[in-house]
Amino acid sequence: MLMQGLKKIGAILLLSMVSVAAYADYSWNFPEPVTPMALDTLHVHNKFMLITMAIFVVVLAIMIYSIFAHRKSKGFKPVTDKAPSTAIEIFWTLIPFAILLLIDFVIMGIPAYRSIIMMEDTRNGSEMVIKVTGSQWRWQYEYMSGDAEGIKFVSNLTTNTKQMYNEEEKSQNYLLEVDNPLVLPVDTKVRVLMTATDVLHNWWVPQFGASRLAVPGFIRETWVQVTKPGIYRGQCKELCGKGHGYMPVVVHAVSKEEYKTWVLAKKDEAAQADAGADQEWTKEDLMAKGKEVYEKNCAVCHQVTGAGLPPAFPALTGGKITTAPIFGADGKYLPDSHLDRILNGKNIMPAWKALLNDTEIAAVTSYERNALGNSVGDLVQPSQVKAARQ
Amino acid sequence: MSTTTVAHHDEHADHPTGIMRWLTTTNHKDIGTMYLTFSLIMFLVGGSMILGIRAELFQPGLQLMNPDFFNQLIGVHALIMIFAALMPAATGFANWMIPLQIGAPDMALPRLNNWGFWLLPPSAILLTLPFILALFGIGDGALATGWTFYPPLSIQGGFGVDFAIFAVHLLGISSVLGSINIIVTLYNMRAPGMTLMKMPLFAWGWLITAFLLIATIPVLAGAVTMLLTDRHFGTHFFDAAGGGDPVMFQHLFWFFGHPEVYILLLPVWGFIPQILQTFSRKPVYGYKAQVYSFWAIGALAVVVWAHHFFTAGLPVPALLYFMYSTMAISLPLAVLFFCWIKTMWKGSMSFETPMLFTVGWIILFGIGGLTGLVLADVAADAQYHNSYFVVAHFHYTLFAGGIMGIMAGVYYWLPKMTGHMYNEKLGKTHFWLTAISFNMTFIPQFFLGLAGMPRRIPDYALQFAEFNMISSISAFVLGLSQLLFVYIIITCVRGGKKATDQVWEGAEGLEWTLSSPPPYHSFAEQPVIK
Numbered sequence: 001m002l003m004q005g006l007k008k009i010g011a012i013l014l015l016s017m018v019s020v021a022a023y024a025d026y027s028w029n030f031p032e033p034v035t036p037m038a039l040d041t042l043h044v045h046n047k048f049m050l051i052t053m054a055i056f057v058v059v060l061a062i063m064i065y066s067i068f069a070h071r072k073s074k075g076f077k078p079v080t081d082k083a084p085s086t087a088i089e090i091f092w093t094l095i096p097f098a099i100l101l102l103i104d105f106v107i108m109g110i111p112a113y114r115s116i117i118m119m120e121d122t123r124n125g126s127e128m129v130i131k132v133t134g135s136q137w138r139w140q141y142e143y144m145s146g147d148a149e150g151i152k153f154v155s156n157l158t159t160n161t162k163q164m165y166n167e168e169e170k171s172q173n174y175l176l177e178v179d180n181p182l183v184l185p186v187d188t189k190v191r192v193l194m195t196a197t198d199v200l201h202n203w204w205v206p207q208f209g210a211s212r213l214a215v216p217g218f219i220r221e222t223w224v225q226v227t228k229p230g231i232y233r234g235q236c237k238e239l240c241g242k243g244h245g246y247m248p249v250v251v252h253a254v255s256k257e258e259y260k261t262w263v264l265a266k267k268d269e270a271a272q273a274d275a276g277a278d279q280e281w282t283k284e285d286l287m288a289k290g291k292e293v294y295e296k297n298c299a300v301c302h303q304v305t306g307a308g309l310p311p312a313f314p315a316l317t318g319g320k321i322t323t324a325p326i327f328g329a330d331g332k333y334l335p336d337s338h339l340d341r342i343l344n345g346k347n348i349m350p351a352w353k354a355l356l357n358d359t360e361i362a363a364v365t366s367y368e369r370n371a372l373g374n375s376v377g378d379l380v381q382p383s384q385v386k387a388a389r390q
Numbered sequence: 391m392s393t394t395t396v397a398h399h400d401e402h403a404d405h406p407t408g409i410m411r412w413l414t415t416t417n418h419k420d421i422g423t424m425y426l427t428f429s430l431i432m433f434l435v436g437g438s439m440i441l442g443i444r445a446e447l448f449q450p451g452l453q454l455m456n457p458d459f460f461n462q463l464i465g466v467h468a469l470i471m472i473f474a475a476l477m478p479a480a481t482g483f484a485n486w487m488i489p490l491q492i493g494a495p496d497m498a499l500p501r502l503n504n505w506g507f508w509l510l511p512p513s514a515i516l517l518t519l520p521f522i523l524a525l526f527g528i529g530d531g532a533l534a535t536g537w538t539f540y541p542p543l544s545i546q547g548g549f550g551v552d553f554a555i556f557a558v559h560l561l562g563i564s565s566v567l568g569s570i571n572i573i574v575t576l577y578n579m580r581a582p583g584m585t586l587m588k589m590p591l592f593a594w595g596w597l598i599t600a601f602l603l604i605a606t607i608p609v610l611a612g613a614v615t616m617l618l619t620d621r622h623f624g625t626h627f628f629d630a631a632g633g634g635d636p637v638m639f640q641h642l643f644w645f646f647g648h649p650e651v652y653i654l655l656l657p658v659w660g661f662i663p664q665i666l667q668t669f670s671r672k673p674v675y676g677y678k679a680q681v682y683s684f685w686a687i688g689a690l691a692v693v694v695w696a697h698h699f700f701t702a703g704l705p706v707p708a709l710l711y712f713m714y715s716t717m718a719i720s721l722p723l724a725v726l727f728f729c730w731i732k733t734m735w736k737g738s739m740s741f742e743t744p745m746l747f748t749v750g751w752i753i754l755f756g757i758g759g760l761t762g763l764v765l766a767d768v769a770a771d772a773q774y775h776n777s778y779f780v781v782a783h784f785h786y787t788l789f790a791g792g793i794m795g796i797m798a799g800v801y802y803w804l805p806k807m808t809g810h811m812y813n814e815k816l817g818k819t820h821f822w823l824t825a826i827s828f829n830m831t832f833i834p835q836f837f838l839g840l841a842g843m844p845r846r847i848p849d850y851a852l853q854f855a856e857f858n859m860i861s862s863i864s865a866f867v868l869g870l871s872q873l874l875f876v877y878i879i880i881t882c883v884r885g886g887k888k889a890t891d892q893v894w895e896g897a898e899g900l901e902w903t904l905s906s907p908p909p910y911h912s913f914a915e916q917p918v919i920k
Contacts, residue, residue: 027837027840028840029840030841031841031842037772040769041772041773044769044770045764045773048763048764048767052763055760056756056757056760059727059731059756060753062731062735063753066731066735067734067739067741067749070670070735070736070739071738071740072671072738076736076737076738076739077738078670078671078672078736079672080672081673081675081732096724096728097721097724097725100724104714104718104721105714109717112767112768112769115769116710116713116768119768119772120706120709164849165451165452166451166452166453170451173851174852175450175849194703198542199542199543200540200543204842204844206841206842210772211701211772211775212701213699213701215702216636217629217630217636218636218637220702233851234842235847237775237776237844238776239461239540241534241546242458243457244846244848245850347546
């Protein structure tokens with residue numbers, strides 16, 4: 001009766017959510033592994049699961065037999081147990097423990113030992129190094145060696161808030177899509193250095209089998225070697241505050257040739273941005289760029305309208321800092337001014353100088369001062385930000 | 391020993407009535423009742439919090455709450471369930487049953503006992519008050535770091551973290567006081583002839599628990615105090631900028647946190663064999679083996695802590711050590727399972743509600759234990775860690791292994807405590823509802839974890855939708871079934887068929903020689919154990 005009712009409710013709910021159901025699926029095991037480590041993890045997992053299930057089923061069967069056979073209602077009389085005394089009895093009692101010892105320390109223990117050695121060997125045969133930095137609530141990637149050395153960028157969630165609040169249909173990769181995915185060449189062992197700027201994060205792509213804590217002030221490391229081109233998605237898996245569910249990891253694994261092309265394009269882009277920083281920008285350009293930067297990076301806390309979420313995240317509209325002058329008489333920016341706060345951060349407010357380039361910082365500062373209900377009037381040029389960094 | 395003599399002495403028991411009876415009581419039964427009542431109330435509070443979470447996770451998107459409030463609910467749910475529901479329930483049973491089982495007139499330190507209980511309501515208030523203050527616009531709610539308080543997130547947090555730190559201090563003091571009391575009672579107040587190796591297993595389980603609490607609670611208290619000084623007094627224990635290390639907190643926390651699992655489970659492992667013995671009508675099998683296993687588990691409990699953070703970047707030798715030592719726990723645990731099943735084997739079993747819960751408990755706790763063995767494997771743990779697989783695993787050990795065990799104990803001893811039989815039919819209904827909906831809630835979470843859903847996220851990608859929906863619906867069935875439990879307890883307290891002194895046909899032990907309910911002051915004449 002109850003179960004029928006539940007089924008009915010379930011059926012109605014399922015029908016009402018066809019759009020969600022279209023992408024949902026029942027997955028019973030790890031996703032397809034694409035690195036040696038993930039493959040190893042899957043094998044270990046499958047083997048261990050089979051062993052534990054076998055133990056479970058055997059023990060359960062014995063129990064169920066006893067439950068049905070040794071019932072008072074069937075008139076079964078209790079026997080008197082004796083502790084095992086003869087050698088043969090002791091032998092039989094010890095057999096289960098011998099099996100367990102064998103499983104723990106030989107059947108599982110030895111392969112696990114090999115896996116650990118493999119997992120922790122980040123250096124041997126590694127061809128390139130990247131640094132992954134977790135911040136609330138985005139990942140920053142920096143290529144530390146090889147052709148791509150010097151390339152760095154921030155990777156933000158692109159799912160819009162309307163989808164989160166159910167005002168729009170959810171896209172296929174809801175919450176697992178970013179603006180700048182990490183790009184890695186296939187069949188290349190990549191040493192991944194991990195750190196964080198504020199709180200603990202954990203960089204995790206299930207198909208890679210690698211997961212490591214990002215600790216502020218420390219470097220941790222792991223490695224990946226993707227064997228199959230594709231787009232791989234994962235998430236932060238260490239609670240890092242209110243945006244914990246909103247910092248996905250997306251990795252594009254491409255062929256080595258495609259990777260080279262991507263590196264060249266990315267370097268070109270960086271050169272152009274540098275050149276742009278030396279130009280004088282118009283108000284429209286700054287505001288347009290600033291809106292883009294603001295909504296990608298700032299709106300998660302200070303909100304799209306600038307209203308903030310006081311007391312943790314102050315309002316920018318009519319804010320004390322956003323409306324006060326930035327530069328002193330000597331042309332240098334003032335301590336605790338708008339630009340100082342964006343560059344260097346304070347408490348929960350992150351320091352953006354390592355995350356955004358000069359143009360982006362100039363644009364977003366100008367935008368915050370002349371939009372979101374503010375109209376201070378002054379603009380900040382990329383050249384001023386460049387000067388301020390020195 | 392004549393029970394009528396004992397009942398006669400009860401007339402001399404004079405104590406204040408009304409509220410003053412409960413505020414000032416030093417009687418172990420009154421205090422036990424207060425612990426159990428408090429535990430039941432907090433179980434419902436913590437449970438309704440998680441139903442809020444399951445409602446939010448019913449489908450993708452944010453429907454009911456913002457992510458910050460979501461984080462507050464998960465952390466406070468865990469703290470309440472562990473510290474305010476499970477631990478007080480075990481302490482309640484200890485207060486009620488240990489003196490009865492060892493033939494003592496009361497606990498050794500009755501005033502300490504009273505104080506130990508009355509520290510709990512203030513700490514429950516400390517845990518939940520920030521939610522209420524936030525309603526009035528004061529502060530930004532309770533701690534939003536999960537129950538583990540990991541810095542630097544907990545250093546960043548609002549005053550909810552401070553409230554939780556002080557709550558943990560009070561709860562810790564309460565636990566240590568309770569533990570001292572139990573150790574002193576067990577060592578000094580056993581009836582003549584009851585050697586340590588003749589103590590009921592429940593007393594043994596609690597003795598190890600008490601030692602573990604005294605060994606580990608001060609470490610937790612120290613760790614959260616360091617957090618407090620980091621937050622307010624400029625120390626840098628957990629801040630790399632000042633030479634500290636955030637991961638050190640994890641070491642300190644789990645040095646307490648892992649034994650805590652056994653602190654919650656050992657009392658249950660203690661009375662489960664007693665229930666099996668009663669309903670199998672056959673003495674506990676392997677008493678000594680079980681006692682030695684308790685000791686082994688107690689010893690291993692304090693040396694395996696780092697398996698809770700294998701992905702934090704430990705050196706290889708540490709990974710190997712913590713993996714192998716964790717796997718070693720499966721050996722004494724296997725001894726216990728062996729003894730439990732051997733106690734049932736060729737007994738003359740009947741399946742009243744306590745026995746149903748016990749058998750269900752063995753099976754479900756078995757799943758929790760076996761998945762725990764898998765989790766010990768460092769290689770696979772990189773995937774399981776902080777995924778829903780872990781959430782499912784520890785609910786099999788703590789809901790099935792903890793709370794369903796406690797429920798078995800409640801049905802087992804309720805007739806003794808109240809003097810009335812509970813409604814057997816409703817009890818069995820409660821068991822089946824709980825067992826089925828529990829599995830329907832948590833089995834999908836194993837698969838969610840394998841598919842890659844991290845825990846503690848307020849919203850999730852679309853491929854996780856189906857299993858989350860099944861889990862949420864079942865969680866509500868599970869939650870609502872507990873109202874039946876409350877109803878059964880209340881009706882049993884208020885009346886019902888009179889319970890006999892022995893209550894259960896196969897029950898043996900000193901507590902079953904007393905009247906049901908036992909007199910206010912039991913064992914006016916000391917029983918002698920042969």
